[in-house]
Amino acid sequence: MKGSLVGAVIGREWRTRVFKKSFLLGTLLMPFLGVGFIALTVMLTEGTETQNLVLVEDTPGLITRMDAASGQFVPRCPGCFPERDNLEYRFTREAPADSVWKLDGYTALVEFDESVLQNKAGYLVYETSPGMQAKRRIERDLSHAMEHARVLESTELDWTEYQRLKFDLNLVDREALDAGSRTEGGGEEIRGFVGFMFSAVLFLVLAVYGGLILRSVVEEKSNRVVEVLIAAVRPEELLLGKVIGMGAVALTQIVAWSVLSTAVFTLFQFVFDSGLMPGNMAPGAGEVPADLLTVMAENEFTKILIEINWALMVFSTVVYFVGGYLLYGSLYAVVGASVQSEQEGQGMVFPLIMPLMFAYFFGLQAIENPEMAAFSWLSWFPLTSPVIMLIRVAVGVPMWELVLSIALLLLTARFMLWMAGRAYRHGVLAGDSTSGWKLLLQWVRGNGG
């Protein structure tokens, strides 16, 4: 009987929201917008990325030599300037005036003198910026070339031997990570960013659906339905049904987004790979059209998307969504029960979701330094763990910490749900004269009705 009552409440919350035009529109539109964003990025990358032809003025002759056969300056270390899309180099000892090299088709000029080996500074001259990505590549290539020059000048090692001896230590904490939780692949910063993307989505979902719970409770108070409901259903059951029902709406939307996004992305991939996209439709003679994943891998942003461990991230997201949603959903419901209007509720909610907001901004900072101690503590603390732990899961987290964090979150959520049920009855049936913090304080003092 009780189950069917809660089920009826869940069913009402779910049906009245899922079959709303605004929900259907938002659910159908989002995947197209998301994939459209990726498509736009890819199309811009493919179709409009600037072809950079860079003239390197090596006045001191540090990194170039004259090639007798071609009569042109060429790098002393050809391997330091790998073949790159949209980036080509030419070398000279003395560059012509700006007005001249621009006319020769160069997009940028790199200048440096003998002091470059000491002060590590040079100039990049351009009329139109080559872009951050191209600039980083130019810096990287020239740094390698300078390093090559230094090695040859200051040591008796040849370049190949130097590279063999060169050592970059990558520290991985073996004690803290077990095999199951170790993440393979790209850098921690990228993985952290992936985790942050998930936690940002979770933060938004918790805030948006928490707000919907608040609105729903306030609505039942203001339209006087609540007294009939409370007479039939325990406040705790009503609250549980409401929170679960709204959570089911959120899950429905998340699942629909996932399915639709996959479908739309697959369609986009098919269209792109078949060469029908504007940026990929006219390969030169002998060129094979690049497939979508290759193009995405070349872009710093879209590269992240294909490095995601989707299964692990989706599982963690669902678990932390459930726990976080029950916890914050209960808080929102209590606030809704203790106020007379949604506006009043929004004001009260702000301090309650401060931990979540703090976690969000802290997570942004923690991407660059995921090993700091506070990062671990906040990933265990239930009010912040839904946001923080997702970043750690992406970076790599010991299994015992994950289990502890989830257990603490679910236990706290269960406790909060129980507390909220008690506060709910007092709040929803209170008269118009008392509301907000005053009402909650009355309840805490045990003056509830």
Added chain:
Amino acid sequence: MTHALRISELRKTFGQQQVLDGVGFEVPKGAIMGLLGPNGAGKSTLIRSIMGIVEPDAGTIELNGTPWSRDSVRGIGYLPEERGLYRDMKVGEQAIYFARLKGMERADAVRELKIWFERLEVDGWWDKKVSDISKGMAQKIQFICTVVHKPELLILDEPLSGFDPINARRIVEEVRSLAASGTTILLSTHDMPSVERLCDAVVLIDRGRVVLSGGADELRETGWAGEQEVVFRGNDIAFTNALGALAHLDGIQPDSVEGTRKAAIRLRNREQPGQVLHALADAVDIVEFVKVRPTMESLFIQAVSGTSSTETTP
């Protein structure tokens, strides 16, 4: 005798305010009992205590002879004074939802609701949103939602508020019909005519205490202070002289029928109306000699304020 509802020594305090102060009464099965009282008397708190919405500090509530329990409350049909519907929900779906909360299966709920919708002539509104229907229509839907699960006990708090006279009469008929079929009804209202029309018994509470209770007829009889209405043909002076010391004359005026006069009197001895009639009959031609019992409203005012007031409605 098993009562549908028995309340004993119910107490409830909110902060420093004693809202219920030892309230106790019984509602016999199948009766329509009026729950009366001025604003702030404690009626809503009493009803909310019965419904389990408010937890009393002390006292007992029995339903059908068994102690109060959450499950027994779910069978009660409850129409609160402050009531409403979800504005964005369709009427039919909403009625089904409330019926399901009362334990009905969906199929049964749909069947019974269709019958009620037809009976109260709202069947054309099944697929409309509540925001598209009138207030009176919404009131009918709420009434249906309250009674659709065939409750044994029905608690109606101001059920006629928001209804026009025609629909109010319609609801009164339905309440009567439910009572005739065995439903016990506790009716809280300030609408005294509906109390007169409907209630078998009343309980009047003031400042959290029961100040008057009993059968409606019994209370009106008990509250009768000898008021009589006399329609006669004859001379006013002869009429007054005949009354003598037997009764006090409150006034004489022409009656609706030509040549007749109507007098309001109060017997000095309410046990001997026959003696007064006999004396008057010797002096004038008596057309009517009617006992004027107090109205519920006058009993209400008298009990609450301590002042006496009667009206000449037989």
